[in-house]
Amino acid sequence: MKTILFSFITLLFIGSNAAFSAGDEKEIKIKTSAVxxxxxxxxxxxxxxxxxxxxxxxxxxxxxxxxxxxxAKTTPEAIKATIINTGYDADNQLANQKAHDKLPSCCRKTAAPH
Structure with missing residues (x-):
């Protein structure tokens, strides 16, 4: 019984280490049209x-x-697509026009910062 318990704990430890090392974190900075x-x-x-x-x-x-x-779960392109589909520019890519038109008037590109 001790051997089974020890094996289970060892596998749990190895699995959790593999999950942390496989998901290394990256960072990206994206210019938006938010105001x-x-x-x-x-x-x-x-x-x-x-x-x-x-x-x-x-x-x-x-x-x-x-x-x-x-x-391992997303890409910079997918992140930019989320911003674009929210109605804002993402770097040099223009916002989805339909999403942009649904934004409140104070949040549109033509609005002055406030």
Whole structure:
């Protein structure tokens, strides 16, 4: 019985180490067209719901969102697609027009920062 218990604990330990080393974290910075706190909340919420995204933080001063993600579960392209489909530009890629049109008027690209 002790041997079985020891084997189980060993396998559990090895499995948890493999999971942590396989999911090394990466970081990407993406320039957006966000203008206000509502934009920040919307982008961070949608990124937080995305598979593989561990953390996101949008700096409204420079309009750059910093995203920490698991490269085994998502890609920079998928992260940018989430931002684009939320209605905001992502680096040099333009926002999805339908999503952008659904944003409140204060959150659109033409709105002044506030």
């Amino acid at each position: 206000c706190e509502m934009c920040k909340a919307r982008i961070e919420r949608n990124l937080g719901l995305s598979k593989g995204v561990k953390e996101s933080n949008l700096n409204l001063k420079d309009k750059v969102v910093t995203v920490k993600y698991n490269p």
